[in-house]
Amino acid sequence: MKTAESVVRAEGVHKSYGHVEVLKGIDLTVAPGEVMCLVGPSGSGKSTFLRCINHLETINAGRLYVGDQLIGYAERGGRIHEMRDKEIARQRRGIGMVFQRFNLFPHMTALQNVMEAPVQVKKRPKGEVREQARQLLDRVGLADKADSYPSQLSGGQQQRVAIARALAMQPELMLFDEPTSALDPELVGEVLDVMRGLAEAGMTMIVVTHEMGFAREVGDSFVFMDGGVVVESGDPRAVLAAPRHERTQAFLSKVL
Amino acid sequence: MTGESSLATRGPGVHKPGRTGPAPEQIQAVPLRRPGRWCASAVLVFLLVFLIQGWAANPRMQWETVGEYLFAPAVLEGLRTTLLLTALAMSVGIVGGIVLAIMRMSPNPLLSRLGALYIWVFRGTPLLVQLLFWYFLSAVIPTIGLGIPWGPTFVEFETNALITQLTAAVLGLGLHEAAYMAEIVRAGITSVDEGQPEAAQALGMTRRQTLRRIVLPQALRMIIPPTGNQVISMLKTTSLVFAIAVPELLTSIQGIYSRNFQQVPLLTVACVWYLVATSVLNVGQYYLERRFERGTSRNLPPTMLQRLRKAIPAKAEKAVEQERPS
Numbered sequence: 001m002k003t004a005e006s007v008v009r010a011e012g013v014h015k016s017y018g019h020v021e022v023l024k025g026i027d028l029t030v031a032p033g034e035v036m037c038l039v040g041p042s043g044s045g046k047s048t049f050l051r052c053i054n055h056l057e058t059i060n061a062g063r064l065y066v067g068d069q070l071i072g073y074a075e076r077g078g079r080i081h082e083m084r085d086k087e088i089a090r091q092r093r094g095i096g097m098v099f100q101r102f103n104l105f106p107h108m109t110a111l112q113n114v115m116e117a118p119v120q121v122k123k124r125p126k127g128e129v130r131e132q133a134r135q136l137l138d139r140v141g142l143a144d145k146a147d148s149y150p151s152q153l154s155g156g157q158q159q160r161v162a163i164a165r166a167l168a169m170q171p172e173l174m175l176f177d178e179p180t181s182a183l184d185p186e187l188v189g190e191v192l193d194v195m196r197g198l199a200e201a202g203m204t205m206i207v208v209t210h211e212m213g214f215a216r217e218v219g220d221s222f223v224f225m226d227g228g229v230v231v232e233s234g235d236p237r238a239v240l241a242a243p244r245h246e247r248t249q250a251f252l253s254k255v256l
Numbered sequence: 257m258t259g260e261s262s263l264a265t266r267g268p269g270v271h272k273p274g275r276t277g278p279a280p281e282q283i284q285a286v287p288l289r290r291p292g293r294w295c296a297s298a299v300l301v302f303l304l305v306f307l308i309q310g311w312a313a314n315p316r317m318q319w320e321t322v323g324e325y326l327f328a329p330a331v332l333e334g335l336r337t338t339l340l341l342t343a344l345a346m347s348v349g350i351v352g353g354i355v356l357a358i359m360r361m362s363p364n365p366l367l368s369r370l371g372a373l374y375i376w377v378f379r380g381t382p383l384l385v386q387l388l389f390w391y392f393l394s395a396v397i398p399t400i401g402l403g404i405p406w407g408p409t410f411v412e413f414e415t416n417a418l419i420t421q422l423t424a425a426v427l428g429l430g431l432h433e434a435a436y437m438a439e440i441v442r443a444g445i446t447s448v449d450e451g452q453p454e455a456a457q458a459l460g461m462t463r464r465q466t467l468r469r470i471v472l473p474q475a476l477r478m479i480i481p482p483t484g485n486q487v488i489s490m491l492k493t494t495s496l497v498f499a500i501a502v503p504e505l506l507t508s509i510q511g512i513y514s515r516n517f518q519q520v521p522l523l524t525v526a527c528v529w530y531l532v533a534t535s536v537l538n539v540g541q542y543y544l545e546r547r548f549e550r551g552t553s554r555n556l557p558p559t560m561l562q563r564l565r566k567a568i569p570a571k572a573e574k575a576v577e578q579e580r581p582s
Contacts, residue, residue, distance in 0.1 A: 054458055056454055056458065085463050086462055089457070089460050089461060089462045090460065092459070092460045093459075095458070096458075097455075099455060101451050103454065104455075105452065105455070105470055106474065107473050107474055107477075117459035120461060120465055120469060121459065121461055162455075165459070166459070169459060
């Protein structure tokens with residue numbers, strides 16, 4: 001077993017739904033503190049790959065490690081074993097995820113949303129968690145919305161609560177699945193600001209996004225995916241300024 | 257998505273800087289005349305008065321007999337049994353329904369097929385037949401014992417002692433209800449957005465925690481209104497158990513009129529009590545739904561008392577307005 005010099009390591013990751021192959025061998029590594037921006041046309045497999053990292057999707061071939069742990073399977077005596085629900089849940093604790101559609105729990109207030117996992121999963125005392133949750137809401141600029149229900153918040157506010165909810169589990173890695181795609185244009189900035197703050201604080205992040213400005217300013221690496229493979233990767237400023245592959249060129253010419 | 261409240265405050269706020277003169281004149285439109293509505297209302301009111309007057313004044317209705325038996329001990333005892341039967345049968349039905357729904361949604365193919373088979377049988381045969389079946393169970397299985405199958409039996413009961421009329425009624429009503437409740441629960445669970453369990457699992461919650469903390473509370477919102485209907489329907493369906501002579505409301509009433517032949521007044525007594533009970537259940541359902549609407553609508557609907565209070569001054573104001581000379 002290798003030591004964790006990488007937070008995420010994918011080796012030949014394949015994923016198919018029936019006969020449709022969505023991921024055709026993804027190899028990449030994410031270093032601690034790295035912000036990786038995953039970009040590509042819809043159907044390129046970028047969201048699917050992100051969902052494989054916390055085992056919301058199972059992979060069909062290859063290996064996917066977070067830290068030094070194989071995700072979703074246990075390797076014993078040269079064989080791969082399926083994992084119990086509880087063990088998978090334990091692996092997910094260290095991986096935060098933010099969804100395109102926010103997916104806040106509608107029957108709980110913002111504060112309760114943030115408190116839910118530390119109390120239920122980590123069994124930490126409520127008083128202590130409440131204190132931490134208030135600080136997190138303050139960090140995303142929503143200290144005054146603690147007692148609002150998600151339906152009373154704007155999309156941007158909901159997404160910021162969702163980020164605070166993921167951070168409450170003190171993850172080592174944050175996955176963002178098109179976090180601003182469901183937002184009105186004027187609300188995108190407030191969410192990107194929170195993400196920029198996280199990156200500056202040294203969080204390891206994988207961000208599936210169409211925000212090229214964010215990728216250029218905040219990203220440490222840029223990965224362009226198409227048709228289930230990584231087409232091109234490198235420094236975001238270099239790739240965005242001078243894409244080498246023609247598919248990257250074609251895609252970027254449409255979105256930039 | 258902006259809250260209604262913030263929209264409401266923003267509206268006038270935006271216009272404030274520009275507003276210098278007096279408030280704009282409110283439109284005072286002359287109301288449209290609606291002769292069709294007046295005619296229809298008049299006809300309906302006439303028919304209603306005619307019917308009620310005829311019914312109330314009919315000496316054969318024997319209203320004094322209705323009054324006499326409304327609080328008769330046998331009737332109240334029957335009502336008590338009806339309510340008890342409703343509560344027990346619904347409890348069996350709800351618990352059974354949740355178990356069956358989880359069975360049907362289980363990844364285990366045997367469990368899900370068994371669940372489907374149960375629903376097929378219990379929803380596909382008449383309730384009355386099922387009631388009679390439980391009642392006559394002793395004819396097929398005279399004794400029920402506890403022991404090792406094909407081995408020794410430790411305890412044995414007479415089926416007739418174990419399955420009394422009441423247990424037969426609760427079993428019959430409850431097991432039949434479970435088949436319907438299973439579909440209601442399943443519909444509720446599948447109505448919860450897929451992103452919800454995903455978000456819960458991404459936070460490290462197990463399947464069980466996800467079901468208990470995230471999916472079921474949201475599913476309940478969908479489950480409660482049809483369950484309320486089922487309770488009200490069950491309250492009236494309990495009258496079917498007269499077929500196996502359980503002394504509930506209708507059976508007691510029948511017992512009385514088979515002696516004094518006052519069928520219609522006594523059936524009126526039964527109707528009054530069924531209506532009272534369903535009305536109470538309606539109010540309960542309203543408050544239960546209101547409680548589970550938290551978080552889904554921005555403003556909770558008013559309680560019944562709040563609505564009543566609101567309605568009274570509104571009418572009074574209207575009356576004052578109409579009195580004002582135009």
